[in-house]
Amino acid sequence: MREATRQNIADIILAAFVAAGSVMLFIGAAELPPPRFEPLGSAALPRILGALLICFAVVLSLRAVLRIRAGTLRDEVTSHADPRRGALVFAALVVYVAALDIGHVPFVPATMVFVTTTGLVIGARSWVNLFVFAALGLVLSLAISTVLERFLYISIG
């Protein structure tokens, strides 16, 4: 794929998502009753925002298409990012929340495992770090659960 296409395709995908969102706004607004006691009604703002968002999406995608045709690149800063690490941290976060919410795993062990996993994904992987992150997770989870349960009367997990 040409570099100009790759860079500008993000704007086209964004425009598609925004357009889909504005369609949702129109569908939701259509289910609302017409105004009875006031001139504007409940459906007006969703419709106004939906129309605006569609306009913005059209302008954005047109500009992206024109840039692709002209072979123009966005002023993109070279990034040394490794998206896999970000994806792994995100996956760990989703599994952690799912374990607490759906799996009803107790907060302390779940947090200990999560902090260890995340720490090792982001930082250097070594046995020393494994123990350091596990200890950090244990202390953190015990401290948070104590504050939540003793002082705020909130139980988690």
Add this chain to the structure above:
Amino acid sequence: MLDAFLLLFEWQNLLFLFVGTALGIVVGAIPGLTASMLIALTLPLTFHMDPVSAVTLLIGEYVGGISGGLITAILLRMPGTPASIVTTFDGYPMAQNGFAERALALGIMASVVGGIISWGFLAGMSPALARFALQFGPWEYFTLVLMALVMLAVLSQGSMIKGLMAAALGMAFALPGIDSSIGQARLTFGSSSLLAGFGLLPVLIGAFAISQILRDAATPQQSGQLDMPKRTLPIYRRDFGYALKLVRGSVIGTWIGLLPGIGANIAALVSYSTEKQLSKEPEKFGTGHEPGVVAAESANNASIGGALIPLITMGIPGSVTEAILIGALTIHNLQPGPLLFQNAPEIAYGIIAAYLVANVLMLMLMWGAVRHIARIVQLPRSGLMAVILVFCVTGSYAVNSSFVDVWVMIGFGVIGLGLEYCRVPLGPFVIGFVLSPIAEEQLRASLMMSDGNLLEIFARPYALLFLALAVVTVVWPYVAARLGARARARAEQAEDAS
């Protein structure tokens, strides 16, 4: 005002202000962590606190968060916050030339003076401006919110269309839930979880903290050899010669802070450029010139005081951090705006008093502990991020003891990450989310009062002025570009003719 100071000096309020300022300085000094992220994360803790204590904690975090950025900007050339980018221009060369302590001393001194001068504007202007704003009706409020949103969207970095789109998207995400005017569910698509709408805290934590951590996790940690300050921070009698530069930077910072969407980094840049233009030695700027640090640091700190003026007098946030502060006040059933001075004077004046005392505490903390703060900054980032993620989860959960909020936070984290990837600014998105209910409520009230007659706006001079300013803000960049192109064409023609 005196009562507010007396209330602030109660030990628990002073303690929260101290803790907030210290936390803010540390977080502000760590590149990648920002004051807005810290405030969003500590917001759930303020639920169970007295409103005055909550406000003092958050104001301390705000002041500390903006000021702390200068430490790494000077020592590592890594601005802890965007507000300190300009400080690197001269602060880092000074450190490289062996004057790290001097650069830190000047930076801290300029920050405090900037804060104190902008406090003067805040304390002097706010009550009068609030009294003036009491004349505003729904039309004025609606157009004021519209103007703030448009200015924020247009002036935020990047494409104007994307800024406006971000604001509209943020407003759209605030729509689901029960419409309070008719008491009926709107845009919930049959989901009972959406009846309460998207909570402010999960949205803020998701859009700012989660998206930033996911982005930072993918980026390798920047390493730099930290040249730890060794001696005491030097300050000399000749520094009184910087008085005019300090006042100029502070005034520029305060007035730029007043405008929505511009922010502390632009305030510092404008102040730096002004100082350079006025200087007899402009060539020295960027090589480790002391006035460069003074100009940048006085302006970025002063912009906080400027930004607090529209926040407490009209309820209009100028940046994301102020939007979160509005959220904090709303959580405590307080509506920022002109009535805040009447309904909760201890909060309105408390914010003003806390801002001054936070600056003094910041001076004491930074002067005394800059070496230790610099050491904290060098802690491994991996453990810190894991800890912040746990705080994000527990903070979102603690709001309603519901995992729905945690999933909403994750969802908005993904949305924030996607928007940032597409270079859509997050500021207008979050402020659109915060201001959407106010804008809708005021527009509906306006139209009810005028029997649906939109032309009523022409009978309201302030509303018309705000609307005109909003239109000019959108149109002006195109007009300026056209005029510039025409001037260039004329110059080229004249050149060809000669």
